[in-house]
Amino acid sequence: MSSRQNLQITPSNHTSTGKISYRDGNPLIQFIIGEQDRMLDGGSVRFCGQFAVYTNEAQDVPAASSTLRMSEQLGLYSIIDSLTIKSQATHQVIEEIRNFPRFMSSYLPVTSSENDQSGHLAQQALVSSNFANQKGTVVANPANASNGGTGNAFCINLPCGLFNGRNPIPLMANGAGGLGGLLVEIQLSPDSNVLFDADGKSTSGDVLDAFYELKGVSLVAEAMTPDPSVSVPPANTFEYNSISSYFTTFNSTNAIINFNLGLSRVLGVFGNMVSASNINNRGANGLANAFPVNSDTNQTPAEIRQLFFTRGGERFPLEYNIDTIQSDTTVPVNVSNTFADAQITQNYMNAIQQFSKIHRTQVSPINTKYRSGEAAVVNYIPDGGSAAGLGVAYDVISGNGVDFSSVNFGINMITDMVTDSPQALYLFVHSKQTIAFSGNGISVIR
Amino acid sequence: MSYATSSDQSAMTTQDSNTPVSTSTIPDLVKIGQIPSNTAIDIETDILDPVVHSDTFCRFQLQNKGILHSNSKIILRMKKSSVDGYVPLGIGIHSLIERCALRVGTKTISEIDDFNHYIGYKSMFLSNEHQKQREAFVSGRRVAHKPYLYNGSNASYSGANGCMTQAAPKIGLDNGGSLERDVGGAGVLFAQDYVITDDENGVEFAISIQDLFPFLYTNQLPLFMMKEPVTIELFFSPASGKRLCLSGADAGSTGHSFPIDTTATELIADYQYFPQEMMEEYARQNADMTFTYMDYRLAKRSIKIDAGAGNANATDTNTQIINVGGAGRLVTKVISMLSDDTVDDLSVLNNYHARACIQGYDLTPAINGCLTSNVKYNDHFLYPVDVDNSAQQFYNVVQAEGMVPFVTREEYANQGTGMTLASYEGVSQSNDTSGLVGKFFYQAYKLNRNERINQRGIELYQRYDGLLNLKGDASASTCTLRSYLELVRVATLKDGVMETFLA
Numbered sequence: 001m002s003s004r005q006n007l008q009i010t011p012s013n014h015t016s017t018g019k020i021s022y023r024d025g026n027p028l029i030q031f032i033i034g035e036q037d038r039m040l041d042g043g044s045v046r047f048c049g050q051f052a053v054y055t056n057e058a059q060d061v062p063a064a065s066s067t068l069r070m071s072e073q074l075g076l077y078s079i080i081d082s083l084t085i086k087s088q089a090t091h092q093v094i095e096e097i098r099n100f101p102r103f104m105s106s107y108l109p110v111t112s113s114e115n116d117q118s119g120h121l122a123q124q125a126l127v128s129s130n131f132a133n134q135k136g137t138v139v140a141n142p143a144n145a146s147n148g149g150t151g152n153a154f155c156i157n158l159p160c161g162l163f164n165g166r167n168p169i170p171l172m173a174n175g176a177g178g179l180g181g182l183l184v185e186i187q188l189s190p191d192s193n194v195l196f197d198a199d200g201k202s203t204s205g206d207v208l209d210a211f212y213e214l215k216g217v218s219l220v221a222e223a224m225t226p227d228p229s230v231s232v233p234p235a236n237t238f239e240y241n242s243i244s245s246y247f248t249t250f251n252s253t254n255a256i257i258n259f260n261l262g263l264s265r266v267l268g269v270f271g272n273m274v275s276a277s278n279i280n281n282r283g284a285n286g287l288a289n290a291f292p293v294n295s296d297t298n299q300t301p302a303e304i305r306q307l308f309f310t311r312g313g314e315r316f317p318l319e320y321n322i323d324t325i326q327s328d329t330t331v332p333v334n335v336s337n338t339f340a341d342a343q344i345t346q347n348y349m350n351a352i353q354q355f356s357k358i359h360r361t362q363v364s365p366i367n368t369k370y371r372s373g374e375a376a377v378v379n380y381i382p383d384g385g386s387a388a389g390l391g392v393a394y395d396v397i398s399g400n401g402v403d404f405s406s407v408n409f410g411i412n413m414i415t416d417m418v419t420d421s422p423q424a425l426y427l428f429v430h431s432k433q434t435i436a437f438s439g440n441g442i443s444v445i446r
Numbered sequence: 447m448s449y450a451t452s453s454d455q456s457a458m459t460t461q462d463s464n465t466p467v468s469t470s471t472i473p474d475l476v477k478i479g480q481i482p483s484n485t486a487i488d489i490e491t492d493i494l495d496p497v498v499h500s501d502t503f504c505r506f507q508l509q510n511k512g513i514l515h516s517n518s519k520i521i522l523r524m525k526k527s528s529v530d531g532y533v534p535l536g537i538g539i540h541s542l543i544e545r546c547a548l549r550v551g552t553k554t555i556s557e558i559d560d561f562n563h564y565i566g567y568k569s570m571f572l573s574n575e576h577q578k579q580r581e582a583f584v585s586g587r588r589v590a591h592k593p594y595l596y597n598g599s600n601a602s603y604s605g606a607n608g609c610m611t612q613a614a615p616k617i618g619l620d621n622g623g624s625l626e627r628d629v630g631g632a633g634v635l636f637a638q639d640y641v642i643t644d645d646e647n648g649v650e651f652a653i654s655i656q657d658l659f660p661f662l663y664t665n666q667l668p669l670f671m672m673k674e675p676v677t678i679e680l681f682f683s684p685a686s687g688k689r690l691c692l693s694g695a696d697a698g699s700t701g702h703s704f705p706i707d708t709t710a711t712e713l714i715a716d717y718q719y720f721p722q723e724m725m726e727e728y729a730r731q732n733a734d735m736t737f738t739y740m741d742y743r744l745a746k747r748s749i750k751i752d753a754g755a756g757n758a759n760a761t762d763t764n765t766q767i768i769n770v771g772g773a774g775r776l777v778t779k780v781i782s783m784l785s786d787d788t789v790d791d792l793s794v795l796n797n798y799h800a801r802a803c804i805q806g807y808d809l810t811p812a813i814n815g816c817l818t819s820n821v822k823y824n825d826h827f828l829y830p831v832d833v834d835n836s837a838q839q840f841y842n843v844v845q846a847e848g849m850v851p852f853v854t855r856e857e858y859a860n861q862g863t864g865m866t867l868a869s870y871e872g873v874s875q876s877n878d879t880s881g882l883v884g885k886f887f888y889q890a891y892k893l894n895r896n897e898r899i900n901q902r903g904i905e906l907y908q909r910y911d912g913l914l915n916l917k918g919d920a921s922a923s924t925c926t927l928r929s930y931l932e933l934v935r936v937a938t939l940k941d942g943v944m945e946t947f948l949a
Contacts, residue, residue: 002896003895003896003897004895004896005894005895006829006830006894007830008829008830008831046838046841048835048837048838048841049835050835061812113575114592114593115574115575115591116850118591118592118593118617118854119574119591119851119852119853120840120844120850120852122854122855122864123836123837123840123854123858124837124840124841126855128864129593129614129617130593130595130612130614130615131612131613132614133593133614133615133616133617133864135615136615136616136862136863136864137855137856137861137862137863137864138862142807142812143812143813143814143861144812145810145811145813146811148811148813149812149813150813150814150816152861152862153814153835153836153837153838153859154837155835155837155838155841218831220841222845222894380612380613382593382595382614
């Protein structure tokens with residue numbers, strides 16, 4: 001009979017104090033799930049520990065009145081800059097998600113509701129449905145106290161294609177039909193991209209020297225020992241869904257984005273945006289996913305007037321332009337409409353999860369609205385913060401995806417961008433991939 | 447003639463019940479799930495009165511016909527009362543059921559002791575939306591939340607100009623009612639009338655029999671194949687202090703007795719009938735039927751709480767090694783909860799809660815109390831390292847149930863001051879004793895090694911470091927640690943006689 005065992009793995013690059021922070025020069029946390037005759041239940045992998053925020057080197061805890069904040073939408077997910085999973089035996093990269101918080105800032109609001117954010121996501125990932133609640137219960141939690149305080153307990157999953165897949169992950173040696181163990185690497189985000197001042201003051205107050213710290217971290221998971229009486233021939237391939245990330249900027253009325261994805265089975269593409277000047281800026285939330293804004297005094301929104309996606313230069317899969325409500329110049333009230341066009345939002349959500357299967361979501365007209373980029377506006381959005389984005393699904397029926405291995409992917413967008421205001425676009429591609437293994441190692445077929 | 451819908455429910459068809467049925471097409475009628483055929487089903491509903499009923503006990507006897515629908519309901523009503531009382535937030539009308547048993551002849555098929563505590567755990571997995579929109583009307587369970595938006599310059603729910611703003615530092619209950627503001631103080635939320643027993647009405651709600659006997663979620667009882675009488679027995683909780691909750695204004699009436707209106711108790715039993723040939727053929731093919739199911743066995747232990755008020759005097763229970771039984775059995779799960787014996791009708795949850803450790807933010811250094819837990823069976827611990835991270839304990843509950851609890855962080859682990867100061871029926875939602883904070887700290891352990899428990903049984907290792915004394919005068923008191931084992935049982939139905947034994 002097969003059985004399961006609980007694993008608890010401490011970082012292989014453990015510090016002597018057990019405390020880990022970007023500020024103190026420990027930006028990498030590495031876990032080794034060794035080669036063994038077991039299968040890993042990817043869905044059971046959790047990153048656990050205690051999280052604390054301090055305002056300065058003396059490790060003072062932010063006061064309740066402090067304007068120091070972190071993303072309420074992401075909570076603990078905001079500290080993971082990139083997630084890399086390698087084969088322990090060969091150190092070949094199986095999956096790497098760069099800009100992990102940006103991916104999560106699309107994934108979480110679309111697939112979880114306000115009650116999820118107040119409930120289990122708050123308990124496990126320190127997320128909240130409201131910015132003020134997150135600040136009070138996490139950032140300014142008195143238990144952050146450095147000299148014996150217990151901090152904020154967290155235990156988060158690591159959403160990625162490999163771990164989200166339904167198939168157990170073989171940890172056996174390459175020659176025995178396995179990956180040869182796993183190496184899970186978490187690259188921490190800089191403090192300047194996690195913590196920010198809600199009022200936009202980057203050089204004063206609590207935010208200036210603020211940093212976060214982790215302690216007692218570990219990776220917990222369940223492993224399965226196959227039934228020894230059942231002889232299963234070693235597999236030589238393993239199929240999983242993967243997330244690939246791309247980054248670019250645009251700064252014009254007619255934004256044209258083009259990527260050679262190099263992926264053969266693309267299921268969907270989605271992305272989110274933020275003013276490039278907000279990234280790694282303690283005066284702004286670099287992890288907000290807002291629509292483009294101008295750089296004028298009021299940082300007025302640059303509404304999207306037209307949008308279409310291309311494959312090899314042809315419109316695909318939508319064979320038409322999405323002409324948004326703001327492009328309707330015949331009706332003045334439409335031109336000045338501040339709500340994102342429903343087609344943009346629907347396609348974006350559909351690219352992350354099949355629209356008809358989204359049963360719980362945070363996305364609403366309130367948090368997909370065009371807003372000014374001013375700190376007093378963007379940092380005070382209810383309903384879990386901004387949930388804006390772009391995207392399109394390629395295959396929600398067969399699950400086999402569309403071939404982009406030899407043709408380019410493109411986005412054409414006409415916006416109201418009339419000032420010099422570079423906008424960062426983080427693009428994520430959801431695709432099917434296959435690992436082939438043999439005694440000589442593994443190869444990833446993208 | 448009977449009516450049926452197609453599998454996608456897009457078309458309704460009629461079918462003559464005399465149509466011959468091929469034996470090869472007969473589906474498993476008692477297994478809950480989709481039946482992949484256009485099968486005509488007749489539903490007959492009986493309203494059954496109890497054969498025995500007092501304020502402490504009642505018994506229903508089912509008729510041996512058809513297949514009992516698992517979502518059949520038992521209706522319970524309270525008598526009118528001079529003192530107002532409302533059903534507990536977390537479990538609703540289930541607070542009345544202290545023990546329930548399903549018997550076939552003289553054999554007990556399923557029985558749960560302290561059912562009202564057990565259902566407190568299970569109710570946590572109903573989503574907030576479901577509780578607010580459905581359960582509030584059916585069973586009276588209504589733990590749902592929303593961010594309480596308010597203007598930070600004014601500690602109330604509305605700003606100086608009466609407008610709500612975007613900031614919501616606190617989260618609180620959402621029962622669909624509007625928040626009323628106490629002048630100069632915290633907000634006030636009132637229970638809806640239909641959950642209150644008063645001098646004009648007694649609350650009336652329904653309990654699904656599949657909640658009482660969880661194996662009915664996956665199986666239905668083929669009563670037409672059973673020769674012995676099938677009875678449902680309910681043992682009611684004490685009328686004083688354990689059934690309903692009192693509002694803050696009625697705190698002086700604590701211990702008030704709320705009797706059951708025995709004239710209103712009834713079982714609404716839905717019997718399903720398939721075409722006669724199909725049922726006869728099914729009975730013939732399954733003359734010797736066996737199925738496995740889960741049953742729950744309770745182990746209780748008292749835990750002493752030291753005298754002394756405040757976080758500084760919180761109790762450290764030290765490591766308690768508790769043998770919860772299970773020797774020689776197949777046990778798939780252990781559920782544990784610690785209820786404070788001094789907390790009853792003055793709390794919005796009554797006694798049906800699971801305590802967390804302190805929120806010691808007034809201490810130096812500020813800390814959260816800590817539960818350290820593990821389970822040992824067959825000479826091995828379940829977790830390689832004792833678990834002392836409350837988020838990981840929450841995750842262990844998720845793993846055990848395959849579902850997330852829908853409670854807030856402060857309600858579960860008592861971490862972060864995120865619960866509103868507003869009251870519910872005059873009782874502060876953030877109060878340690880009578881409110882919601884730290885009252886859903888249920889633990890669950892999935893025994894995942896697929897092993898039969900050896901003769902030593904299962905040992906629960908738990909250390910609660912930081913239990914606040916909740917007794918009014920802060921004298922020494924007790925908590926009760928309840929542990930439910932989920933055991934695998936086997937039932938056989940042979941020639942109309944049912945037998946059951948532990949696997």
